[in-house]
Amino acid sequence: MAQLPVSPLAPAGFPSMPAVRGVRLAVAEAGVRYTDRTDVMLATLAPGSTLAGVFTQSATRAAPVLDCETKIGDESTEGAAFLVNAGNANAFTGVAGQQAVAEITDALAAQLGLPPRRIFTASTGVIGEPLPAGRVTAVFDSLAKGPDATWEDAARAITTTDTFAKGASRVIETPDGPIHIAGIAKGSGMIAPDMATMLAYVFTDAQIARPLLQEMVAHFAAITFNAITVDSDTSTSDTLLVAATGIGPKVTSTDGPFAEALYAVMRDLAHLVVRDGEGATKFVEVRVTGAVDVPDAKRAALAIANSPLVKTAIAGEDPNWGRIVMAIGKSGARADRDRLTLHLGPHLLAENGQLAASYREEEGAAYMKRAELTLSADLGLGPGAFTAWTCDLTHGYIAINADYRS
């Protein structure tokens, strides 16, 4: 597949990100599928680290996901490692897939002097081809002994069809000193996360008990990674892992500056995935309010965000609000046509079941030319609210997924 141009919605460059104490990064070229680029990333975590994670709920999830699921509840605080290879998803690979995971985790455990239950792997890339585990294990010695990698190196090594490397970070000052949070993610297609999206790794040097960390991560995943969609298709490999190395200040609350910063990092990473949506030219926030409850709000928001007709209208810069009404109608959310209120950015589009008298088509058309859009729908029925993020559906998506052979 030809190298794709960088998404027009990409940030100007990879952000400057702080070191997180207790985290060491390394990358290597294993040649799993790609050549002349790094394709393996190792993050080694200091003893004392607590881990949390959420994974795809796909019924056909990949072998590394199944392995991580059995390990993530581990309450121990030994050292740990995250290992990722790009180019091959080790999904739908049968018993051979499990064997490849075991081969990799056992070899890395031996290399690092850790128990295999503290090794968490992920594989991303083509589905259905056996993973050549030997190519991955062959680079373990150089990963362990070689130079440290930067956040950008790590983010780049896990990419597949991504057009840019993705990272986000925050630093919180506390009376006990600073806490650093840094994360990387990959993903641009097959994005409609069921528990997490594609691959995302977040690190902090805060000290935080595993149950508390897991609670926060699960809650924030629901409103960040699980609130984005590129194409409504859910990956077999979605993995979000969060590590707290415990070297810095202690966190004991799900509220406050740490929680806000962790949420912000996760949201930023989720947004970056949408900004790299295959073929995307518009970044779209879909805000639903006034639903009977949150599940209904989420149904309506994702129905809008996933609708091919809404997404092609956005691509065509067409303020075709009838398609938004259609999407709400099909969503399964309780809705009353005559209580709907729709806004396009600041412009009132429709209310009381019909076009707003004040709406001017030329204002809507001008707004649609923006690269970042907000579509708001108030269902007028209750307190349920949910915000989702999506991109438009363009010829670029078809070109990436149909014109090139995988």
Next chain:
Amino acid sequence: MAQLPVSPLAPAGFPSMPAVRGVRLAVAEAGVRYTDRTDVMLATLAPGSTLAGVFTQSATRAAPVLDCETKIGDESTEGAAFLVNAGNANAFTGVAGQQAVAEITDALAAQLGLPPRRIFTASTGVIGEPLPAGRVTAVFDSLAKGPDATWEDAARAITTTDTFAKGASRVIETPDGPIHIAGIAKGSGMIAPDMATMLAYVFTDAQIARPLLQEMVAHFAAITFNAITVDSDTSTSDTLLVAATGIGPKVTSTDGPFAEALYAVMRDLAHLVVRDGEGATKFVEVRVTGAVDVPDAKRAALAIANSPLVKTAIAGEDPNWGRIVMAIGKSGARADRDRLTLHLGPHLLAENGQLAASYREEEGAAYMKRAELTLSADLGLGPGAFTAWTCDLTHGYIAINADYRS
């Protein structure tokens, strides 16, 4: 919007279809939105007709749908009429929408000497613009008194973005003489029917009690119109109406030649809608078997049929079966990766959770070049089976929905 070229999946021409005793057709140019073409269709039904129907379950369904729903349970056998206008959907038009329906039904009832409760209207076209009811009622006199129209005339008058007129028919010989069944349909985008698809009208001269007719129509709609998808978007106007004029032989069973023929007409019409799917170049049958139950089979079949990544792979003639595995995995159907068996036409693709040893990529690639494809997935868990039909997702879909402004 520019006139679109006829779908490459269209039949060679409109079929020869029999007259159905007790049905009179008429068409007119009302200029609701389009010019220089017919845009109103009237079907008048003889006294003694029984009616059945299914309608979209959209929460934002259009005013004519809401009106039909209140009337369809009527057990009387007076004459009746179906009236359709194309170009304006009278959807999300508030109170004005209901008033337009009342104006049209009252005027047509007076013109035909029927009670308003026996007038069933449908409107298809743009959403959110007030329907100019006066333009529709202005043609009632010429519809009532003018020449009879053919099935092809009627099918053409109800089209919007369709690239060809759609009709299907069957004739059954019985000891009491022949029964004729003929139907017309429209639709090519916003196709993921929730109860019926877009607009379809089926007529027979059989004599059949309303409850029996409704039972058959609802059952067959579930496995015909509700088993197709073009773009996963559900119309606000989906309407299927079936009339039995009672002039011919009596039908008293949901089994037998009449039921088979009614099913065949409904299935043929549903297939024609897929063959006119926006941008379609491939007609795809998705067969799921071995599911725990029928709802699971339907979930898996529609997840495959709706997946943008599966549909773009088909457009690209890429036997990318990993995307089928992904779609089953995300569908919510109970599935076990290691019991899945996949076929591409006659070719065994995958079994036991991995690629089949006998599969040859070049055979799969050659099969994908066909215009008509069958994808089969056996989940290996139970007796549940469902077949869905879809088309590919191409640049043509984007062009129709994004490049042109509606």
